[in-house]
Amino acid sequence: MVGGLLILYSIDSNIGVIKQKSLYSILTDYFKEFPLLKRSVVIELQGAAIVMSGGKAKVTVGRNPQSIDEKLEYLQEQINEVKRDLEQKSKGLNEKIDRQS
Secondary structure (H helix, E strand, O other), X not given: OHHHHHHHHHHHHHHHHHHOOOHHHHHHHHHHOOOOOOXXXXXXXOOOXXXXXXXXXXXXXXXXXXXXXXXXXXXHHXXXXXXXXXXXXXXXXXXXXXXXX
């Protein structure tokens, strides 16, 4: 009996050197985490949402016209480009409507 206590004391001192814990605290932690004991479980849910949007970008390069005729020509090119873009977008929308219906 005394030999068993001396062995436990030796093990306890070695654990204290290695883990800075005692044999008693390790056993109490083990029994607290024992898997067969029923414990109440609290589940906390949090919601999250991710919103993504996309679009098309168009880049145009302009020039700096000097004379009035060049400025008028440049403005007419810009108007024609806007008309083409509008026609393409309305064609795309009409195609989408046709596919849906």
